[in-house]
Amino acid sequence: MVTTPIKTAKRLTTQVENIAPDTTTIRSLDWDRDRFDIEFGLQNGTTYNSYVVKGEKNALIDTSHAKFKDLYFDELKKVINPQDIDYLIISHTEPDHSGLVKDLLDIAPHITVVASKVAIQFLEGFVHKDFERQVVKNGDQLDIGNGHIFEFVNAPNLHWPDTIFSYDHGTNTLFTCDAFGLHYCSADIYDQDLDAISPDYRFYYECLMGPNARSVLSAMKRMSALGEVKLVANGHGPILKHNVQELLDRYHRWSSEQSKGEKTVAVFYISDYGYSDRLSQSIAKGITKTGVTVEMIDINGTDIHEIPEIVSRSAGIVLGMPPLSDNGDIANKVGAILATVNSKQIFGLYESYGGDDEPIDTFSSKLSDLGLNQVFNPIRIKETPHEITYQTCEESGVDLGQILTKKAKISKRKALDVDLDKAMGRLSGGLYIITAQKGEETKGAMLASWVSQASFEPPGFTVAVAKDRAIESLLQVEDTFVLNILEEGKYQPLMKHFLKRFPPGADRFEGVKTAVATNKSPILVDALAYLECEVVSRMDCGDHWIVYSKVTTGRVSKSDALTAVHHRKVGNYY
Template identity: 65%
Template sequence: MVLLTEKTQKRLTIQTQDIAPETKAIRSLDWDRDRFDIEFGLQNGTTYNSFLIQGEQTALVDTSHEKFRQLYLDTLKSSIDPAKIDYLIISHTEPDHSGLVKDILQLAPNITVVGSKVAIQFLENLVHQPFERRIVKNGDKLDLGNGHELEFVIAPNLHWPDTIFSFDHKTQILYTCDAFGMHYCSDSLFDEDLVVIEEDFKYYYDCLMGPNARSVLSALKRMGELPEITTVATGHGPLLFHHVKELTGRYRKWSQEQTKAETNVAVFYVSDYGFSDRLSQTIAHGIIKTGVAVEMMDLKSADPQEITELVSNASGIVIGMPPLSNANVAQAGLSTILAAAKAKQSFGLFESGGGEDESVYPLRNKFKESGLIEAFPPIRVTENPSEGTYQLCEEAGTDLGQFLSRDRSIKQMKSLDSDLDKALGRISGGLYIITAKKGDVASAMLASWVVQASFKPLGVTIAVAKDRAIESLMHTGDKFVLNVLEEGNYQALMKHFLKRFAPGADRFAGVKTQSAENGCPILTDALAYIECQVVSRMECSDHYVVYATVESGRVSKTDSLTAVHHRKVGNHY
């Protein structure tokens, strides 16, 4: 069954379908959402998946986002009288999955809420009313009858500290909430077409799961102790059925690569305070783009020994300042970090945006006195974060990662054979400025690896380094302008866009621009411009090769030539 809202600009629909005996998926399809959670861009919307298991007793696994309140509750009522639901299983308490818990408690006042100890604590602060609860630990079981015996797997930090998985021994379905999901909205319930979803699957991992690679591996180990898993019922996107081993295997491979990295950064945050989790995830994503590993830790639930071990092994430290009013978190956690920190480590501090953040400056001064190196200036959040705030955080993380990986980059530059290096350097290219804008976020980069790639339709390819700030604006569906620089008249623009910009800096300050039809900046002094839309992109080691179709363009001087870039070496720009 599909229900449509009256809003035509933002499509919200509900899909229900049986996925196994006495087991139904209730999927809330958010077709047009283009931002999510940590404010990373969505190209294909998202879904919020909920599940109903009806044995002799009935369990509801997760709810939905509050924007689906009427649609979701009406759909649920068409399947069962909510008062007859015995258990509400909370995989984790993030609002996109638990946004309707309070509504369910009103409709089913005798329901028992099942979750981890941390989840129950978070939920108490969320619903502000008494409720029956059952706290579960790893390996605990819940028998619903008719063979539906649920076994719980504790999976903290995927991507919140309260996460649990639930495995139904009858149907062999594992309910994993955020883990193994993706922000991909379609009518397809399952993962039939791997090629279509794999970019979104990887992007989702990089943004949400990569910073918790050790926790991913721990969860995979516990999953390995279960009987064969035939279906992974995720909280976002299609359910995994056709490619379960392939996609869970990718999680294992990517996480092993993260944990074996020579350089890593410890990112500390407070999960239920202000915007700490979202801002920290954004900074972590910026770091990961540079090839530097990240390990995140919630200060509220972290053990002092775990904090000490993580800080001692880290090359860099990032801290989201906890609330001033919470003395235990503010003092004990920060004191432990300070005691374990060492000279020459890099650090960065940001406010959590909760309104009463512990001041960044006393800790900043103590770190500097101890010989630590500040990677980026303190990020102060005085109001609800904007798109610009998240851009600032991602770019700050990238700056930190680039600083920590500079020695590795220099080593790689020296690794090529001299003759091969010189030969590669003889491959010339034009000089271009790529400009892009989405919402309030704009960026630009100097590019030389640009080539026409097709006639029908007209298309170009551009190589974009993974750690470029503009990379986040060059996903499938995004639009940009290819500005062609003029021979003999390119030095000023090249010099401007070659300089290093501070995190969050306006890259177009002092440059003449006008707006293209696709909303992106056109450089007034460019020889020509071409408006493009990204169709696909391919991962190529340290770059993405982006293929885009050409929508329109114009030349300002028909008798001028494109500026050409000649390199002497082929192992760096």
């Protein structure tokens, strides 16, 4: 194993290891990266994994992030002379994996690029030179000799529309790029410490793959025809070797659960235009938190004849504004959406910030005139999207999903046994407000009553957080927050304020007196006491997460005052 450091403000290292016969990984370790892709926070950095497979001919599978250019090529040349590379297999064209494709082709222009049709089209847009190419589709094979026969598996939307897996029959290794990965940077090549990586593995799935659950199941069905998978050579984090079946089964189980939603929302985006892909993922993540199934559709990569069926089976439509209609193909597909929608559906719109979006008000008027109900204000973007933009998108998705599930939730409440309902309602709790901040702008707050002390050493407690609460995204492992304890007889103003329904992106603290905690989260000045906390673990409990947190510091404003107590009459909703 070789580790080569570079002296920068951010720690960047590389790691080289033989992982199977004739198969070597070059891992680019980005130790300090704290934001990624759709702008969700990273706790443990990330890696970008690339692979070399040698046969009678030689293949390189994916490259790395452009920031690793010098480090990556130094290591690549130790593994293989770039002139001896015959094929470059592109799993997908997202820049963190294909950021060095142009540089590689400048060094070795004879290399044949092997990729899906959509990926080749994307590459043409940023390589800006002619190159040898071989388009592959599901079931196609590439024999490089010495038993290394690659079979390709179509896996669109995992998580880009051009994704394709490659399976080496010679070593039973499946190269999956983003799928089955995790943002987790460590010196461990493999997944031997399952407990350590499990939270990041789940978080990664929720952020990137959960909104594409149906695509996950479709890809895994195609994978089942390949034979045994001994190694999952992913694009981020530890390579899966010791717990392959367990971690694959988790994807299948999570995706099956996610796909059981009674309602489906079609989220249309254009992957290579502006920020459409990232924004759509954030909206989709919010929708899935409510138990509604999402179907992600890249307008560019979808056949126009498939659109009417997709739209007709959807309860809601979310559309990212396309570029002005100089592209006839895109215009026709958007026209097909408009021609198929019906008045029973709901919709939401967002700008793609691609420079020349179609006017959002025009589309809003067209859909409203067709009888559709707009469920969140159009998301208008006036500058490069940042944290608060993505939070607004996620909250908009939550609002849309909650509207679709409202009737079903009411029916479930009525179906609960009356005696059981009343008995559950006799479980009392205190009244608290959780406040959290991540980064410079992303803030959240939630009224809570399901709070209970759980440990003396370290001092800690648990709180139950509904999965469809916006603040849930700010309460991941290692995140920090403040638990504000409300005072009996004086809690009404704060309770009334935080029970209000805030529109997506609204400042929940406007008009409320706050101070800043050591961990940067807001403290409610009018609360009886506060505790600064750090999330240690989370447990899945049906429609809630149980979040266990340790307390780092705290203070009481009135030693003789009592905590507000909440008594419910029913036990099946707040």
